[in-house]
Amino acid sequence: MKEGTGKTALITGASSGIGQELAKLFAQDGFDLVLVGRREETLDRLADVFRNNYGTQQITVINKDLAREDVAQELYDELQSKGITINILVNDAGASTYGKFATETEWAREKELIHLNVLTTTLLTKLFLSDMVARNEGRILQLASMVSVTPFPLMSVYAATKAYVWSLTQSLNNELKGTNVTMTALMPNATATNFFREAGAPKLVVEDMMDDPAMVAKDGYKALMKGEAKVIPGGLGNKAQELMSYVSPQEALASLMRKLLSPKHESGQDQKTPAWTVGIGIALAAVAGYALVRAYTNANPIDKARYRQQAQSLGDSASGTISSIIDSVVGTYHNGKAKVESTLA
Template sequence: MKTKTVLITGASSGIGKAFAELFAKLGYRVILASRNEEKLKELARQLQNHYNVSTIAIPVDLAQSNGAVLLHERLNDQDIKIDVLINNAGIGSFGLLHEQDVRSELEMLQLNVQSLSHLMMLFLPDMVKRGSGRILNMGSTTSFYACPLSANYSASKAFVLSLTESVANELQGTGVTVTALCPGATGTEFFRSAKMDGQKVADPKALMNPETVAKIGYKALMSGKTYVVPGFQNWLLTQAPRLFPRRFVTKITRGVLEQKL
């Protein structure tokens, strides 16, 4: 059988790294993409040594407007066809929107929204032509409700869920599926990089393991689910806007984020 190839963005740490190890165990050729070149190459070496699989590390900054094209062109130059795309790369931010650094916020939107969508548009045509392919987009529990103090981040994740649900419908009958993985608080570098590691929501005792999140995402991806929320408590959180007034949910969400450790 032909060895399948997976492309994982944001692969150098956290959930992306967990996905890389999961697919390597399954014998996939693993393409790792991230802007952290040192970590990326070390992970590629580890996967190749531990699982005897082909790995390729591609340093690329998807927070830049040309990042998706550069990544796609690099793979085209090597005639590499992608069977599975794990659109995992993303960052967050914390604080009042009017006090945020504009450049950093725009780079976050480029990474979480534009590059994610751009990669789908670049890789989907070939998948549809072949009649097979799977895409997983990284959403969040905040895909389902507004999140003051992380306004652009939660809006970006709402975009990811809406995009995924729309395209999943469009792809029916093509042999290609797209899934949104919407985890809650997870033990990754997210809170530190978003400057939220002093908030109660980042309490290590309450965080889900990234390996567990990746396994749940993989199962949903392979079964063709449109979206999945890991963990019953996280699923309950996503139902809040259906059960209570949105203004009330938004107020509670802000209160939770304001709590410090």
């Protein structure tokens, strides 16, 4: 018997990207599904694929715009009226805008994304979590994103909402201790979905180093089933980025993220930069930052004062240092690649 037999998973944002890949994994494991989103035809086609390929017994498609006010309560009430018990909730649906907050983005769209990313996510969590705690059984997966712990210029409101999701998830994890209910924060890096186009962004530097949504979903699914508090999908580069966010000056992180979110035609980048080169650069910066934190922690009071004074004077240049590390790694890669190609020619 499959693990999900007799249980139901609700996935928001299931029509594409990470949400669709997660829905596939639940279907493969024998879960009944509730698929929620605005693209009803896409969800219907997806349901047919799951029935034919995996023999999914029960799939409920619900067409709702989760950015609307009170829609979370509507969704919950509809499932209650149908007698559907939700064993796993996946809050995957999300949205963003792109551009400078003061002059380029529109409040109407930002209000919708705040409603979707924060209010709807919070109320869905509250409603279904209450039932799970009453049954002493259930799991919730929250899409928090790597930018929940870093600044994200040009998508500032999106990053702020993801920081909220991250904080909420970790706080609730503490409250759930002693129960059989778990909550997992999924923290992917940039992923190869239609996210940036839907946000209205042009082609960005970061899009040359995006992760596979199937990989992200697989890592998130495994962590959810193990009841882990968080998961960072992918390799060393992604995990190093999280470490860097804790030990590096916020100004440096903001500068790095601004560079990654720059349009490709503005950055002067005319070659694809593989993800591992940026990952190594981030890893080196993270290791250096970690070493500084350890040195500061173990120092005596006089040396700590000296560290603080030096850190203040170096703060303005930290951004350039991290960028230089990454630029150096990327440059080395391209120079080596050019030499190899010249030799083979």
